[in-house]
Amino acid sequence: MRAVPDASVLPSGRAFSEEFLRLRALAIDWTRDYYDRSHLLRTGDWLLALDPRAPEPLVIAALTHDMERTVPGGPVLDKANTPWDDPAYNAAHCARSAHVVASWLTAHAASERFVQGIRTPILEHEFGGSAEGDLMQAADSISFLETNRGLVVGWVEGGECSVEKGQAKMQWMCDRVRLERARAVARAQLEAGMAEIAQRLAEA
Numbered sequence: 327m328r329a330v331p332d333a334s335v336l337p338s339g340r341a342f343s344e345e346f347l348r349l350r351a352l353a354i355d356w357t358r359d360y361y362d363r364s365h366l367l368r369t370g371d372w373l374l375a376l377d378p379r380a381p382e383p384l385v386i387a388a389l390t391h392d393m394e395r396t397v398p399g400g401p402v403l404d405k406a407n408t409p410w411d412d413p414a415y416n417a418a419h420c421a422r423s424a425h426v427v428a429s430w431l432t433a434h435a436a437s438e439r440f441v442q443g444i445r446t447p448i449l450e451h452e453f454g455g456s457a458e459g460d461l462m463q464a465a466d467s468i469s470f471l472e473t474n475r476g477l478v479v480g481w482v483e484g485g486e487c488s489v490e491k492g493q494a495k496m497q498w499m500c501d502r503v504r505l506e507r508a509r510a511v512a513r514a515q516l517e518a519g520m521a522e523i524a525q526r527l528a529e530a
């Protein structure tokens with residue numbers, strides 16, 4: 327596995343279905359205005375880095391797994407006072423995203439293979455569970471550690487949570503990884519991420 331995958335490159339030597347390529351292009355376009363778009367795109371990259379043979383619906387799930395946050399009225403986490411692994415918030419976020427993404431796929435004439443296939447990985451992207459859920463959770467976690475250092479700095483600088491709470495988010499995203507072969511990659515991203523956050527806060 328590559329230490330850090332290239333951005334938005336599909337594995338060479340693997341054939342993908344026309345439907346997958348169509349839905350992938352639509353998904354990438356759908357995320358265009360989402361504030362944390364790079365995290366979604368990199369989750370897709372890391373998923374394929376961890377498993378170049380990952381089922382096509384899993385890749386679509388990776389690219390869209392947080393999109394409920396673009397629909398007003400979703401669950402809100404009090405970053406200062408609620409644990410990052412809060413079961414109520416995370417379950418609501420996962421269930422709402424699975425619903426939003428399934429509806430979006432149906433609206434874009436996706437087959438049942440995709441509409442059903444995104445369900446379990448999106449429902450399990452925070453805590454894992456099944457083999458697909460564990461793969462998705464590892465990709466989400468590593469992508470967060472890689473892409474969301476600036477986001478965490480922004481929470482601290484904006485007064486949404488303390489430095490310690492921001493660091494705890496990074497630590498949780500690493501410690502929660504269930505997929506054995508993803509753990510060293512997550513630790514490397516955690517280490518680099520913690521250092522970068524400390525440096526950016528010191529410079530602020």
Ligand SMILES: [Fe+2]
Pocket residue numbers: 365369391392466470
């Ligand atoms: Fe995510």
